Amino acid sequence: MSIGVADEDHINLDAENRRRVRRRSLRLLKALAGPLKWRLIGTALLVLVSAGSRAALPLLVAWAIDTMLPRVVAGDYAALGFAGGAYIGTALLAGGFLGLYTYAAAAVSQAMLLDLRLRVFRHTQLLSLEFHETYTSGRVISRQTSDLETLRELLDQGMSQLVSGLAFILFTAISMFILDWQTALVVIGAAVPIAVIFRWYQVRSELVYRESRVISARVITTFVETMTGIRAVKAFRREQASDENYTDIAHQYRDNTLRTISLFGVLQPTLMLIGNLTVAAVLLIGGFRVLDGSLEIGALVGLLLTAKRVFQPVEAIAMFYNSFQAATAALEKVSGLLEEVPTVVEPERPRQLTHAAGRVEFSDAVFGYGSGPVVMDRFSLTIEAGQTVAVVGQTGAGKSTLAKLIARFYDLSEGTLTLDGVDLRELSQRDLRRAVVMVTQEAFLFSGSVAENIALGKPNATREEVILAARAVGVHEFIESLPEGYDTDVNKRGGRVSAGQRQLISFARAFLADPSVLILDEATSSLDIPSERAVQAALARLLGERTAVIIAHRLSTVEIADRVLVVHDGKIVEDGSPAELVAAGGRFAALHAAWQDSLT
Structure with a gap:
């Protein structure tokens, strides 16, 4: 069963067509990323080094407090310089590689976007007249402008936040287990409510964002058609009717945007609440363990730092997911356009007719x-x-x-x-x-x-x-x-x-x-x-x-x-x-x- 671009402007797709559309979108992403494989691998290595360096900083703090500080008190001031130098060096390493990664990720995303923008233009130009007479110019413009802009925001910022955030969470979790595996389990347990709230957001936002791309295309289409036919609008005094029509569509777009904001307005505060409660739990449990002597004070400080920092990328990932839902809907539209095939095709083995007589x-x-x-x-x-x-x-x-x-x-x-x-x-x-x-x-x-x-x-x-x-x-x-x-x-x-x-x-x-x-x-x-x-x-x-x-x-x-x-x-x-x-x-x-x- 197949569906065309026009059919995809219907917001409610059945399960089979949703899977088909997602597979098509993933194929497009794979095709865009294929030529950049080695640059992507290099960027991933930069992420790992940067995230690992940042995750090591709380470990250095715990080590400095529990091991180096007693030596300084005993008169070994070289330990202070050694600990401070290790911390500063690791921080510089983390910052330097983060800068390199940010630039490398932006270069890769822009290369993918350039490829996609050219694909959309060239493919649309090659499509037969039948397509252009049925697919409104406003919708074509929407594919080239608002949809690609949404994808740009995802690739330029969202993907960086996701990859960097996931790598940082992984290394931070490892550092927590190094410090104290029992307290680390408290933080790991927070993953359950986080998964629940993310699933709640995914189910409700998917439909809203697909609707957003459809309404966005209608806004552009209505504006383009009105301005293109402005002479007819004025000749027949249709300004008020056009204004009412555009106002209705603009209100739909506003209402849809408010629904997306309200959904994220539930997701982000919930993540912050889970994060704060987790930090409080770490402080409570770790504090009692320090009192009974089963946990050193430096380890507790390190655990608090990691527990607090681990939720920073979670919030960034939530921001990414917000962009991801919008970009997924946009990618569905763009991949659908690229799937359209010309009805008038070039012959595989054309016959030559250099000088036609004209019969x-x-x-x-x-x-x-x-x-x-x-x-x-x-x-x-x-x-x-x-x-x-x-x-x-x-x-x-x-x-x-x-x-x-x-x-x-x-x-x-x-x-x-x-x-x-x-x-x-x-x-x-x-x-x-x-x-x-x-x-x-x-x-x-x-x-x-x-x-x-x-x-x-x-x-x-x-x-x-x-x-x-x-x-x-x-x-x-x-x-x-x-x-x-x-x-x-x-x-x-x-x-x-x-x-x-x-x-x-x-x-x-x-x-x-x-x-x-x-x-x-x-x-x-x-x-x-x-x-x-x-x-x-x-x-x-x-x-x-x-x-x-x-x-x-x-x-x-x-x-x-x-x-x-x-x-x-x-x-x-x-x-x-x-x-x-x-x-x-x-x-x-x-x-x-x-x-x-x-x-x-």
Whole structure:
């Protein structure tokens, strides 16, 4: 039985899936720690030396009181120097190795975090479009930010506290048995109530911390979506509704945080109470034994010091457990994301297609999004090389689906889709992206200069090639008018561009890539009439030898097409030249008539 990332956002998992998630998380930690094995071993050795040195200090105190002090009283002052020197040397050794360990542990944790951060970024980028269209951007951001930050806190501080604390407790327990095994049993007995309170905390906090990661992701998702769609929020006066929604989620996050604090508020004071009662018991029992002569005074002082100090790391471990529960929940989410697999995969033995002519053919194609219904059923289509095809139809008819399949953002469920007779699933991503380029209506521009954004289509392009591409789509004059011309940063003041200008820059990017098949998915929807005419003129010049698939609502774009496909309910119901379809009096003719009426 398997579960996906989306399923893990349900807080209550059954026992089998909880075990599966934990195993997956442990595998991830093992993979991160594997390359750092020797550094981890070296760090562990530093911990052992540091903890052993610190645990030896009460032994030295007891030895100094019971053995060295009588010699000093007898006039042997060298014993005082010897005892003092041993204590100072051991303290310096403990402090020095603790400093080395702290640095070494931080270096290891940062190396693991760097590896994990890069894994998350690279894996998320490699996942197919299907994943990104179902997994909200806010949740992806949450994985890369708050979840990794929680893991950073654990690895940077929590793991150091745990390892150092456990080593110190072990060596302190050994030192107590060396001093007096009977009194040491009193301290060991305190482990029973400590185990009980830790178990109580574990059971109750596990669910709370898993809920915390889910609500944290919702907070980020809601904020990101609201800010991304702020124009729509303001246009429809949704500020109050958005505020109420965010307030509700923020209150849930606050309540969850209060529950986690209240649980720890029980754990920490209980540990302090157990520690204080144990020290009191050591003092009482040890005091009576000193009075009856069965225990020396120095040993009692050493036992009191060790009993008091042994509970300091216990409290630190409690702090670690607090971080551990939060980090465990975060690691579940991150490991779940990394377990996602692309639905569009690179072929093991790709076929070469260095120079594609651009012939596209669907044969008995069947497609549906994920586990949803079939949206294209037994669909066949041939687009000859160099042909310009316009695809029209009502919203949801399947036009964009056709474009995404040709670009191989998705794979067919059944049937074949070939480019120059080669199945797209047999082509390497490199050859496919060189042969097929898609321009969408979003026209996204990355941070950087205008020239860098155009050169995205051909990273090694010269400035002259960038300018030629800009001239081809009629955007050169606009770019030259910017404060720094082609070097203007598109996200800085003075470099802001309109939606239509962004679209033209993305057109220049696509033309520079020089694909065999160019897909324009609603790519002129953001253009005003003058810009659209400029683009149409450029298309008329540049698409003579290139296969073009143009998906558009504006029928003015269809005028340059050799062929028009009318799509309805995932099927091609009309196919012909614009003039032939107008004369036929079908769906395209009705669309054309409505468009003509809108111009009058």
